[in-house]
Amino acid sequence: xxxxxxxxxxxxxxxxxxxxxxxxxxxxxxxxxxxxxxxxxxxxxxxxxxxxxxxxxxxxxxxxxxxxxxxxxxxxxxxxxxxxxxxxxxxxxxxxxxxxxxxxxxxxxxxxxxxxxxxxxxxxxxxxxxxxxxxxxxxxxxxxxxxxxxxxxxxxxxxxxxxxxxxxxxxxxxxxxxxxxxxxxxxxxxxxxxxxxxxxxxxxxxxxxxxxxxxxxxxxxxxxxxxxxxxxxxxxxxxxxxxxxxxxxxxxxxxxxxxxxxxxxxxxxxxxxxxxxxxxxxxxxxxxxxxxxxxxxxxxxxxxxxxxxxxxxxxxxxxxxxxxxxxxxxxxxxxxxxxxxxxxxxxxxxxxxxxxxxxxxxxxxxxxxxxxxxxxxxxxxxxxxxxxxxxxxxxxxxxxxxxxxxxxxxxxxxxxxxxxxxxxxxxxxxxxxxxxxxxxxxxxxxxxxxxxxxxxxxxxxxxxxxxxxxxxxxxxxxxxxxxxxxxxxxxxxxxxxxxxxxxxxxxxxxxxxxxxxxxxxxxxxx
Amino acid sequence: xxxxxxxxxxxxxxxxxxxxxxxxxxxxxxxxxxxxxxxxxxxxxxxxxxxxxxxxxxxxxxxxxxxxxxxxxxxxxxxxxxxxxxxxxxxxx
Numbered sequence: 022x023x024x025x026x027x028x029x030x031x032x033x034x035x036x037x038x039x040x041x042x043x044x045x046x047x048x049x050x051x052x053x054x055x056x057x058x059x060x061x062x063x064x065x066x067x068x069x070x071x072x073x074x075x076x077x078x079x080x081x082x083x084x085x086x087x088x089x090x091x092x093x094x095x096x097x098x099x100x101x102x103x104x105x106x107x108x109x110x111x112x113x114x115x116x117x118x119x120x121x122x123x124x125x126x127x128x129x130x131x132x133x134x135x136x137x138x139x140x141x142x143x144x145x146x147x148x149x150x151x152x153x154x155x156x157x158x159x160x161x162x163x164x165x166x167x168x169x170x171x172x173x174x175x176x177x178x179x180x181x182x183x184x185x186x187x188x189x190x191x192x193x194x195x196x197x198x199x200x201x202x203x204x205x206x207x208x209x210x211x212x213x214x215x216x217x218x219x220x221x222x223x224x225x226x227x228x229x230x231x232x233x234x235x236x237x238x239x240x241x242x243x244x245x246x247x248x249x250x251x252x253x254x255x256x257x258x259x260x261x262x263x264x265x266x267x268x269x270x271x272x273x274x275x276x277x278x279x280x281x282x283x284x285x286x287x288x289x290x291x292x293x294x295x296x297x298x299x300x301x302x303x304x305x306x307x308x309x310x311x312x313x314x315x316x317x318x319x320x321x322x323x324x325x326x327x328x329x330x331x332x333x334x335x336x337x338x339x340x341x342x343x344x345x346x347x348x349x350x351x352x353x354x355x356x357x358x359x360x361x362x363x364x365x366x367x368x369x370x371x372x373x374x375x376x377x378x379x380x381x382x383x384x385x386x387x388x389x390x391x392x393x394x395x396x397x398x399x400x401x402x403x404x405x406x407x408x409x410x411x412x413x414x415x416x417x418x419x420x421x422x423x424x425x426x427x428x429x430x431x432x433x434x435x436x437x438x439x440x441x442x443x444x445x446x447x448x449x450x451x452x453x454x455x456x457x458x459x460x461x462x463x464x465x466x467x468x469x470x471x472x473x474x475x476x477x478x479x480x481x482x483x484x485x486x487x488x489x490x491x492x493x494x495x496x497x498x499x500x501x502x503x504x505x506x507x508x509x510x511x512x513x514x515x516x517x518x519x520x521x522x523x524x525x526x527x528x529x530x531x532x533x534x535x536x537x538x539x540x541x542x543x544x545x546x547x
Numbered sequence: 548x549x550x551x552x553x554x555x556x557x558x559x560x561x562x563x564x565x566x567x568x569x570x571x572x573x574x575x576x577x578x579x580x581x582x583x584x585x586x587x588x589x590x591x592x593x594x595x596x597x598x599x600x601x602x603x604x605x606x607x608x609x610x611x612x613x614x615x616x617x618x619x620x621x622x623x624x625x626x627x628x629x630x631x632x633x634x635x636x637x638x639x640x
Contacts, residue, residue, distance in 0.1 A: 098590070101606040102583060105613075109576045110601035112616050116572075235598035249600035250591025251583045265577060289629070292621055299617045306592045409588045536557060537635045 031356025032173060032363075039207070039364045040188065048143035052502035054197030057396045058468035060403060061128040061379055063199040067284040071206060071296020076281050078205030080107075080272075080298070081212055081305050082369040083362050084165055084430060087339040089306070093313020094321070094341035097238075102255065102314055104306035106265060110272025111302065115295040118273050120288040121449045121535035122491055127517035129376075130279040130441065131384045132446045139456040139520065141389050143444075147382040150440040151276035153467070155377035156413070157433040158277075159370060163418030164426045165339075166366040168518035173343070173359040179419055186415035189371045193378065193407045198270045198284060201371045208361070208368035213301060215354075215361045216308040219342070222349035234383050238317045248317070260494050267434045267498035274437030274445065277376035279518045288538050298302025309342075316341035319348040374410050428479040431496065435474065439501035447509060452528040455521040458513025466505030473497035551638055557631040564623050568616050579609055 054060045067075070085107065093100030126132035131147035163182055172179035192200050227234040239246045255261045272278065282291045318324045326334055326344040334340050346358040382403035387394045394402075440463045447454045475478055476491035513521075534540050582590055583602075590602025 098600070098606070101603070102580075105576070105579065105606060105609055108571065108610060112572045112613055112620070115617050115620060184550050232597050232599065235603075239598060246593070246598075246600075247591070249593065249598065250602060251587035255580075255583055258581070258584040261580045262577070265580045269573075269576065292624060295620050296617045299614050303614045307607070307610060342582050450581050476617065533554065537554070537563065537632055537639075539636060539639045 022354040031353055032359040035357055035360035036174075036363050039211075039360060043192065043200070043367075047192050048201070050196035050199035053199055054195070055400070057128070057383075057400055059199065060197035060400060061280075061285040061383065063197070063202055065284060065286050067202055067290075069285060069290040069293030070297055070310075071202065072281060072285050072290065072294035073301065074209045075202045075205040075284075076278065076294055076298035077301035077305065078207075078209035078212075078300055079277055079372045081209065081365070082162060083169065083365045084161060085211065086216070086305075086309065086365060086425075087108065087165075087169070087342055087362065088341040088416075090309045090313040090316065090345075091308055091337075094316040095338050096252045096254065096316070097242070097244070097317070098250055099252045099254035101306075101310060102251070103268075104309065106268030107272065107410040108299070108303055108306060109269050110515075111295060111299040113269060114273045114278075115292065115299070118279075118449075119282055119291045119295050122279060122445070122543050123282050123285065123288045124535045124538040125531065126283055127381050128280070128283055129379050130276060130445055131380070131388075132310065134444050135388075136448065137263065137524050137531050138448065138454070138459060139248065141392075142456055142460050144384040144389040146460055146467075147441065147444065148380040148389065150274075150436060150463070150467060151380040151384075152196075152377055153471075154276055154433045154437050154441065155373050155380070155410075156417070157429040157436070158275075159373050159377075159410075159414045160417045160421055161426045161429040161433075162366055162370050162373070162412050164321050164424070166172060166363075166417055167335075167422065169362055169366070172340070173362070178422055182415055182418040185366060185370060186411050186418070188367055189374055189414075190411035191410055192367075192371045193375050194404050196373060200219050201368075202284060204364075204371055207277045208364045210223075211361045212365055213308075213345050215306060215346075215358050216266070216305060216312065216342075218354065219315065219346050219349060219358070219500050220308045220311040222354075223311060223345070224534070225318065226319075234318070238314045241321055242317050243365075256308070259499065260496055263494060263496035263499035266502055267431070267438045267496055268297065269438075270442045270502070271434030271438040271498070274441030276380060276437075276441065277372040277435075279445075280376050280379060281372075281439075287541070293480065302317040312342050312345055315349070316345040320344045343527070370414065374407055374414070375438070377410045378406040381410075425484060427478075428474065432474045432480075435470040435496070435498045435501060436467060438498050438527050439470045439505050440464075443502065443505045443509060451513075452525055453513050454509065455513045455516040455518075455524050457516045457521065458509045458511070461512040462505045462510070464506030465508045466501045470497050470501035471505045475501060551635060553631045553634045553638070557628060557635065560627050560631070564620065564627070568620055572613065574614055575609060575612060579605060 058064055089100050089103055115444055122133055124135050131144045134147050166185045167178040167182040170176055171178045202417040242248050285291050285294055320341060328335055334344060343358060347355040382399050386402045387399045444459050444463045473492050474497055478490040478495050481487050481490045592601050
């Protein structure tokens with residue numbers, strides 16, 4: 022294939038530079054990551070701007086860069102529906118979650134959920150919710166990574182997955198949150214600049230007239246001006262609302278995102294980080310939209326990017342942004358964007374692994390098992406957990422190579438919106454929440470989300486090859502969130518146990534702290 | 548112990564700010580989604596003599612609105628909430 026041989030040199034040089042730089046950062050960070058607070062939260066010393074960049078680095082995955090620009094390339098307007106959905110979760114996090122989260126928690130969101138509730142069961146459920154979300158997300162990223170690298174660098178799929186897995190283990194085990202944060206910051210800057218360059222080069226061809234640009238895109242696409250209108254992505258109101266809910270509230274339940282709020286020194290910085298992150302992510306989605314349309318104009322009708330059938334792109338439609346970079350910037354830009362895509366995957370999987378490892382060591386091992394664990398021991402467990410998760414990710418990445426994994430990110434959002442988010446939200450704001458209510462409602466929502474996805478159109482029909490789905494909708498969040506909230510409400514208000522009374526009494530002080538930050542540990546300076 | 552005028556004021560001010568901004572976000576997002584679900588043709592219409600569809604214009608405005616809401620919240624929080632929080636910190640040191 023033409024694309025492999027021509028990119029190899031530039032892409033490999035740039036990617037090697039990225040790896041060398043990030044490994045040096047990891048070495049530098051390793052001294053500061055020996056304590057628990059250093060490892061989990063970089064000592065709470067990250068600034069609002071740095072954290073905002075790192076959050077956007079965590080959130081702008083290769084799946085959203087390549088996936089959304091690919092979706093825009095294929096459907097036009099419909100790609101925008103996803104972009105807006107992914108963005109609209111951020112004001113929710115800012116208005117409801119960020120400050121109380123920082124004021125109540127230390128390392129994981131389970132700290133907040135279990136602040137006044139029973140440690141063992143709540144932490145176990147929160148850790149399970151986190152691990153489900155993290156592992157589903159990891160599989161999707163690993164499979165995407167393997168395929169992308171296979172195509173761009175000409176490596177075999179298995180070795181690509183192993184390289185990604187090993188590097189992420191190195192970053193997280195030795196560099197902890199500090200190294201992970203800097204990997205994400207560097208990657209965010211690279212990705213934003215790379216995407217800006219592509220978008221500017223595209224628009225320059227139209228003298229920066231959006232009108233001429235859209236006119237040419239309509240002219241080039243077989244669907245003509247239908248690409249400027251909603252298409253088939255959302256066909257009925259139930260799906261629309263269900264997808265909307267999952268995207269809007271799922272973001273506020275993603276453990277690797279929530280964890281980032283403990284890396285800043287106080288609620289003021291937490292607030293700032295969200296504004297920066299929202300700005301960067303919003304800007305990025307505008308770029309992906311321009312890139313998708315740019316690919317319609319410059320890639321769609323150019324045989325050098327198409328498979329012999331003349332219809333699909335070399336690789337697949339997710340390669341639209343990659344091909345476009347070659348169309349506007351030649352081999353050099355193609356090499357740069359390929360290296361950025363690789364770096365993007367590495368940064369996202371590192372953040373995920375760190376969040377998963379924290380759930381295992383801090384929530385499950387150290388607190389839920391109820392052993393008295395020294396900080397040193399907890400740190401050792403977190404490193405074992407990192408290695409174990411890394412190996413698991415490599416293993417699952419290889420197993421799922423030939424599967425359609427796109428639904429996994431959707432399921433991760435549904436679980437985050439149906440289990441992690443309701444428990445977190447209600448533990449902060451609802452006085453009458455009890456352990457019993459949270460456990461029953463949260464578990465019911467988790468199970469519902471998984472079952473509805475398995476018996477829905479994507480898994481039951483497309484993957485398991487049954488003739489018709491048992492559950493007609495692709496997105497479960499409307500139903501699973503309802504079950505969670507109703508379950509939590511019913512089993513909390515009917516809970517008359519002594520434990521429940523105690524938990525309600527503790528609310529007043531918790532609320533005071535969540536609103537004011539009186540009593541929190543500030544970031545240590547060293 | 549938690550009876551302080553500043554604290555009561557903080558809670559009522561924050562509630563006012565958060566509820567208003569939350570309503571703006573949820574209302575505009577679900578209106579956008581509802582048009583797509585119930586009346587997609589409306590978003591497909593082109594603004595006279597251009598290739599800008601109403602859907603794309605609203606989509607970009609919504610992205611802008613989301614960012615402005617976060618910015619506006621931080622502005623309000625710094626102006627009205629932070630001074631109260633600082634007072635409370637002095638009181639309960």
